[in-house]
Amino acid sequence: MTTTRILYLILLAVCTVSCEYNVEEEDMEEISCDPGISFSTTVRPIIDNNCIQCHNGSVHPLDFRNFSTVKDNAEKIRELTEAGIMPKQGSLTSEEIALIGCWVDNGAADN
Template identity: 30%
Template structure:
């Protein structure tokens, strides 16, 4: 019985000591000035390619966010609201923490890039 208690105590010490805790710092959302020119091709399209295009592609779910068709597919009032960028579906539907989208979501930083790009006029540049 004494050996069992000793083994159990040793097990608990090793088990607790082996626990590793990774504390994740909150994501820093960049403060992108509206004056900083963002490019659809280099700042926004890579976000769609990494997060969305595997499902939203030619023959897949709308909008088609493949590299060849993304801008044409989202350049409508349905997805981009230039008067009220925060309500743009391409931004608000999948931003971090949105409860309406059940699949991939943008990180806060990615969402910020998309929002600022829309605020700048959502150009195909």
């Protein structure tokens, strides 16, 4: 094996171990799911601060100012925020993403 190939394999191994460590570290920071998460006091402010600029009925057809639209799309909202796809402008904290996920897991209630 050439020296370049050996160095490449070492670099690949270091990167792989580094990525695995980060995943484990993120898993440890998970928020326990509170069954009392409120839409009006917890989820609505996240949507208002991060989503309404596009999801207001004029830029994107889904108008998140209406609870029924948010409720009908709750699973998709969780999926896209967890994947980091939404919001397109800006970003959510890991806590905000977890809160949305918990709210959806708890039935996406209008509370």
